Amino acid sequence: MSDEGGDKPLKVAVLGCGSVGSQVVRLLTEQSDDLAARVGAPVELAGVAVRRLDAQREVEVPAGLLTTDAAGLAGREDVDIVVEVIGGIEPARSLILTALEGGASVVTANKALLAEDGPTLFEAAAKAGRDLDYEAAVAGAIPILRPLRESLAGDRVTRVLGIVNGTTNYILDKMDSQGAGYDETLAEAQELGYAEADPTADVEGFDAAAKCAILASLAFHSRVTAADVHREGIADVTAADVQSAKDMGCVVKLLSIAELRTDPDGTEAVSVRVHPAMIPRSHPLASVRGAFNAVFVETDAAGQLMFYGPGAGGSPTASAVMGDLVTVARNRLSETRGAGESAYADRAVLPMGETRTRYHVAIDVDDRAGVLAAVAQAFARHDVSIQTVRQEGRDEEAQLVVVSHAASDAALAATVEELRTMDTVREVTSVMRVEGGEE
Template identity: 85%
Template sequence: MNEGDKPLKVAILGCGVVGSQVVRLLQDQDADIAARVGRRVEVAGVAVRRLDAAREVEVAGDLLTTDAAGLVTRDDIDLVVEVIGGIEPARGLILAALENGASVVSANKALLAEDGATLFEAAEKAGVDLYYEAAVAGAIPILRPLRESLAGDRVTRVLGIVNGTTNFILDKMDTSGAGFTESLEEAQVLGYAEADPTADVEGFDAAAKAAILASLAFHTRVTAADVHREGIAEVTAADVASARDMGCVVKLLAICELRVDEDGEEAVAARVHPAMIPRSHPLASVRGAYNAVFVESDAAGQLMFYGPGAGGSPTASAVLGDLVTVARNRVAGSRGVGESAYTDRAVLPMGETRTRYHVAIDVDDRAGVLATVAQAFAEHGVSIQTVRQEGRDDDAQLVVVSHAARDAQLAATVETLRGLEIVRDVTSVMRVEGGEE
């Protein structure tokens, strides 16, 4: 058999929800993929934890193995697909595959956000590809546009809903008036949330994706530890109702943007937190478990990418797209675009980030309260945009919406408010994105 007729051999690490769909697509689209690549792509082995586990897709027994390390270092393996997730053993297996000369396709956002630099350096040294479109927003093609399509442009902001579980929960709270716990339970029943939803509802999943987006958009290495993270567990039905009264909706947003630091130098800011956005904003209409990413750049202007952000088939679609690309490169004897971190910008602390705020304050219902509260905001340089009183007597509450201010200024304001005699509690602090600052 001529070298040009030999099939490319692919090893798949993991055969769960995503991995099983990758196997299915490779089987179902064998002829089409061969036509697109220029050679057949053949599954050489599938590494699993248990050989006897039930699987959505039937895999020939002679392809299954529990020896993942042995599989990725086989001399005949050209391509490795990693869909097991987590840090280890995924990191060791990917590094072994790269060092052995195999190109790698990964969906592992946690690993890429924690230690992507090590993986990129290994791929560069070995002269092979590392692609990871499926690590962010499932089937939505967002990473390659940032890495390739917008390579000649200057991206200034990436704003996205990148976690379907939290979007489903917040959408349910908005449309039904239900509380967080009730909405989470429904998400679990419907399969949108895991039995342990911590990674989603506490923002860890979205923060890892934000780190990847910021790294690509701003050509700077950003890790998950650089991303300010807040989850949605503290969002109440009252917060959602207050947002509705303002013509807004609450979303868990990943926000990555270029800012200017105290020295006048461009820096990167990356954060994940719930925020109120106007219902007129394109992201406000993203419903259920869908994802969307809004990109702003100098030349292209505003772009929005929308679609299913999770699930076996959508994520497998992104994996196969990368697999076809790296297979083509393999056939052509070339490499795709590697890591771009040439700007090496500083990452700003959250305290330097500017945005607007919605603050709900339980207060004594007596004369002079509004003036005292306004003075607390003024002391820390936070300008008030609107203020309204809700309830009377023991139920009196002030709802303040500020103009844009630094996060550190708002934190100091809240601390002052909580020390005032006329303030019973600051019950809610939520950022407001979009609209006038």
């Protein structure tokens, strides 16, 4: 490793030169004087690892800095900081471990890896006495991880509710504003570049689940993985669901929800889930439009806080990477390291069946006497209290729309299962959670 302090430059290796990596390289180059002033020493680009040397790139990189040997670059003795923006599990995990074992500090934007195997990386960083910073892994340019880890470290976070995937928010926002169906809106999002050709990671909730795990781990000082997060995507959200939400004064959003739940005996556990939900239009998250992200945090002392901004894209994400890079570089000069993993609380993750929320249930029924009473009895048998119920349509178009008070997911599932066996029920057409209002 290079000597730290004085005017000797800190050397930075960038692994990956896609939309984010290329913007990191641009900022390192264009803002070199400002970075030196902010850090306290020059910051020098040592190399950029790429898959193909001859690929077209958004930013021109001097040929002498390009290499296809990512492992060699990550393990170079003269490199002080490694920026990993390759994504995925491997080779990113091995490269980060190589960098830490070699004595480099690491900045990463890799949400999938952190959500799957963060503890391995944090333990390696602690052993090496180096930083592992990852602000860019959640919500792009929005500073949310550092506030959870540092600004709110003296407070007790009770809930983190967020829109953390721009693709799904764009689709649901267009469905709400235009009344369009899911399939046509997805196709439009793909044409405009808001959705990938294969949108599975976004629309099925995998991306949001990884971010939810990271947020929960930081907020509740417990190890939470993506596998712990209950996940539902937006593919089954219909124009009728969106219209029904409008009729209730709500909007449909794909929400990432991490909550601290306390049993009557005082035992605390973590609830983590990603799913579409109706939220009141009066809620701050309801106004998040297009591909923007927002995270709503509730704490004991600070109360309610919201963090809002662009959640993806090369430049916004690179901004978060650069913020971490400056912090890590300063720590190198002062021969210190920032806060590592905080998992002291070691709270268990609740099964989804024990999670409590309200529900909106649309039921196609026979239009005859006694149907409403029979449906209400089915809810009562499973201890699901009804808040409101209304009938829409007549004859073959008859439908009951029920909104419940807060109930467990298991109780609601049992209720829906019974409804589907009833002679007077033709179909349970929609079940959607209702968040953000009074329980």
